[in-house]
Amino acid sequence: MIDLKRLTRGHGGADAMVRAASEWGFFQVTNHEVSRELMEKMRREQARLFRLPFETKEKAGLLNGSYRWGNPTATSLRHLSWSEAFHVPLATIFDDDYHDFGDLTSLRGVMQEVAEAMSRVANTVAEVLAAKLQTTRTGHGAGVAAATGCDETTCFLRLNRYPTCPFPAETFGMVPHTDSDFLTVLCQDEVGGLQLMKDSRWVAVKPRPDALIVNIGDLFQAWSNNRYKSVEHKVVANAKTDRLSVAYFLCPSYGSLIGTCGEPSPYRAFTFGEYRKRVQEDVRRTGKKIGLLNFLRHSPVQ
Numbered sequence: 040m041i042d043l044k045r046l047t048r049g050h051g052g053a054d055a056m057v058r059a060a061s062e063w064g065f066f067q068v069t070n071h072e073v074s075r076e077l078m079e080k081m082r083r084e085q086a087r088l089f090r091l092p093f094e095t096k097e098k099a100g101l102l103n104g105s106y107r108w109g110n111p112t113a114t115s116l117r118h119l120s121w122s123e124a125f126h127v128p129l130a131t132i133f134d135d136d137y138h139d140f141g142d143l144t145s146l147r148g149v150m151q152e153v154a155e156a157m158s159r160v161a162n163t164v165a166e167v168l169a170a171k172l173q174t175t176r177t178g179h180g181a182g183v184a185a186a187t188g189c190d191e192t193t194c195f196l197r198l199n200r201y202p203t204c205p206f207p208a209e210t211f212g213m214v215p216h217t218d219s220d221f222l223t224v225l226c227q228d229e230v231g232g233l234q235l236m237k238d239s240r241w242v243a244v245k246p247r248p249d250a251l252i253v254n255i256g257d258l259f260q261a262w263s264n265n266r267y268k269s270v271e272h273k274v275v276a277n278a279k280t281d282r283l284s285v286a287y288f289l290c291p292s293y294g295s296l297i298g299t300c301g302e303p304s305p306y307r308a309f310t311f312g313e314y315r316k317r318v319q320e321d322v323r324r325t326g327k328k329i330g331l332l333n334f335l336r337h338s339p340v341q
């Protein structure tokens with residue numbers, strides 16, 4: 040648990056954050072200035088959005104066609120995520136020319152506020168973690184998000200809903216995965232269900248109403264030369280109740296080159312666009328994301 044206010048005032052906590060990012064890939068932050076009132080407002084808007092009829096949610100115009108449900112490549116219940124989500128590019132909600140919000144105008148306002156607040160958390164954390172890496176290139180240790188081309192037009196806000204599930208033993212709320220971004224900031228409700236992989240075991244992340252969860256994504260693992268870990272996580276399905284969560288994904292533009300905090304890097308240079316394309320191709324072809332292994336300079340698979 041990292042107190043962000045103490046950290047930004049220089050009262051310590053950075054080493055604990057570095058340890059958590061290296062050993063767990065996950066940690067929680069408090070005193071993050073994303074107010075409880077704002078998150079309650081978000082939850083009410085989210086619940087209202089998901090109550091809309093399926094046909095309305097699926098309409099391409101609604102939040103830029105960002106509606107997702109189930110898993111299009113699933114061939115059995117084990118591959119299925121028992122959830123629905125809006126994976127919204129922030130460019131959509133901040134674009135003044137994008138007027139197709141209809142009844143969702145209040146949702147847009149709340150999403151903008153949440154995105155701004157979570158983005159501050161993501162950037163603060165990214166900079167503290169970047170500054171702690173041994174860098175060979177001067178000026179590269181700070182401003183990792185800026186250096187790698189992340190801004191409010193390239194990031195995403197994802198609204199997740201996990202409906203009550205009639206067969207929770209056979210399916211996941213969200214299938215095990217790593218995040219394909221730099222860093223994720225997550226706010227979960229009181230239901231619980233998020234689990235992360237540690238030493239080959241699943242560990243539950245207990246909900247704490249005052250805390251946000253931060254996890255390292257694949258790009259930060261690559262940029263940090265594997266010092267910080269992008270760790271597999273999943274959501275278990277729940278037989279009794281629905282669950283909501285909101286995730287902010289710190290992402291660069293598709294054309295941004297994901298470099299390294301210092302040579303030699305185990306990975307070859309690649310763009311975020313290339314990475315995403317490769318992930319999508321692998322999922323389509325094999326049903327599984329291969330991820331960073333594809334970009335190792337010396338492939339273990341010959």
Ligand SMILES: O=C(O)CCC(=O)C(=O)O
Pocket residue numbers: 197199213218225227233272274283284285286
């Ligand atoms: O809902 C959660 O707790 C996790 C969501 C997640 O892992 C994701 O959206 O990538």
Ligand SMILES: [Fe+2]
Pocket residue numbers: 216217218272
């Ligand atoms: Fe995730």
